[in-house]
Amino acid sequence: MIISISGGKGGTGKSTVSTNLAILLQEFTLVDLDVEAPNDHILLNVKLTDGIPVKLFKPKFNHEYCTGCGKCAEVCNDSAIILNREGRPILLEELCAGCTACKLVCPVEKAIEEDFKVVGYIYENETSYGFKLITGELLEGEERTYKVLLETKRKALKEGKNLIFDTAAGAGNSIFKALEGSDIVVAVTEPTPFGARDLEKILYTTSYLKLKTVIVINKSGIGDEEEIVDLSEKYGYPIVGRIPYSEGVIRSYFSKTPVVKTKLPEAEVFQEIKERILEEVKCS
Numbered sequence: 001m002i003i004s005i006s007g008g009k010g011g012t013g014k015s016t017v018s019t020n021l022a023i024l025l026q027e028f029t030l031v032d033l034d035v036e037a038p039n040d041h042i043l044l045n046v047k048l049t050d051g052i053p054v055k056l057f058k059p060k061f062n063h064e065y066c067t068g069c070g071k072c073a074e075v076c077n078d079s080a081i082i083l084n085r086e087g088r089p090i091l092l093e094e095l096c097a098g099c100t101a102c103k104l105v106c107p108v109e110k111a112i113e114e115d116f117k118v119v120g121y122i123y124e125n126e127t128s129y130g131f132k133l134i135t136g137e138l139l140e141g142e143e144r145t146y147k148v149l150l151e152t153k154r155k156a157l158k159e160g161k162n163l164i165f166d167t168a169a170g171a172g173n174s175i176f177k178a179l180e181g182s183d184i185v186v187a188v189t190e191p192t193p194f195g196a197r198d199l200e201k202i203l204y205t206t207s208y209l210k211l212k213t214v215i216v217i218n219k220s221g222i223g224d225e226e227e228i229v230d231l232s233e234k235y236g237y238p239i240v241g242r243i244p245y246s247e248g249v250i251r252s253y254f255s256k257t258p259v260v261k262t263k264l265p266e267a268e269v270f271q272e273i274k275e276r277i278l279e280e281v282k283c284s
Contacts, residue, residue: 001281002163003028004179006206007188008198010169013218013243014188016253017273018166019043020260021186023129024274025164030127031156033178034168035120035136035148044127045256048135051121054151056098056144060115061089065108072102072112093117097144120148122155129258134159149174171201179206184281185213187237191223199228203235213237214280216273219245240280241273 003025005018015032019040022030032040041048059072059081068087080095081102089102103112119142123135136152138145145168156163167178179185185206189199199215206213215232217225220242232239243249248264260267 001028001161002165002182002184003277003281004165004167004182004185004211005188006167006175006179006185006202008169008171008200008202009189009195012188012190012195014169015039015043015166016249016259017186017188017216017218017243017270018164020258020270021274021277022127022131022133022164023258023260024270025162026130028162028164029132029134029156029160030164030166031152032133032135032166033149033152034166035138035145035152036168038135038137040133040166041123041125041135043253043256043258044129044133046125046127046133048123048137049125051123051137052155053118054120054122054136054148055116056096056119056147057100057103058093058096058098058115058117059089059091059102060113061091062111062113063088065111067108067111069107071105071107075101075105077101094143098147119144120151122148122152124155124159129261132159145174146177149178153178169198171198171205175202175205176209179209179211182211184277185211186216186240186277187213188216188218189228190219191217191221191225191228193227196227196231200231203231203237206237207235212280214240214277216241216243218243221245238276238280240276241269243269243273 032038073081078095106112120138189195222245
């Protein structure tokens with residue numbers, strides 16, 4: 001079973017929901033796919049160690065064999081290859097997407113050699129709560145989010161069948177890929193105008209992908225929930241839980257103590273959310 005936690009807007013509490021659900025669902029592996037800013041390890045007090053490098057292809061031009069035909073520059077959609085005055089290719093590394101098109105069209109063997117650069121790391125660590133945490137992390141300054149996300153997801157799918165994907169904010173291409181193959185998507189939102197606006201983007205995305213979806217309202221009580229209720233009815237996705245905005249939850253967050261490991265009344269809310277999610281999956 002694959003449970004994906006999404007929601008569109010950043011800061012709605014996706015990681016809080018993900019980590020607490022992972023503790024309640026002991027047999028699941030938690031996978032942090034928010035590769036630009038992974039923080040599940042912080043909430044779970046896990047030190048990331050023994051990272052596996054994620055490598056991206058980059059061309060290495062051998063001017064001894066290069067004839068200066070310019071085909072590599074012509075085929076590069078990212079304009080990462082320019083030609084100097086002698087017609088020899090020069091790589092603008094920060095623009096290169098690693099697609100290998102230049103190498104494929106090069107008519108001269110050995111003119112373009114394979115080289116690689118590290119764009120991120122994948123970490124696999126045990127938590128003190130009895131489940132595994134897999135984390136994808138993009139190197140600071142890199143822009144190739146998709147590559148690190150894809151490799152992290154591939155590793156997770158090889159590791160086990162029961163997975164919780166904690167996705168990044170937004171509703172772009174990387175979110176599409178993160179949600180692909182999910183048995184259920186948990187859309188975490190908050191009762192604010194921005195929360196409702198971005199929630200609709202995710203609900204539209206999951207309806208397009210034909211993915212079963214439920215809604216969790218975090219920080220319940222800070223604003224009017226009518227717009228979120230309307231979206232729930234519009235898309236036919238039920239609200240399976242409301243996590244109150246409380247001092248206890250905030251203290252739990254900053255002390256790195258998951259809510260479900262406290263005696264707070266909100267711990268029962270997470271238990272109910274877990275049960276509702278499993279019920280929805282069984283009904284599908």
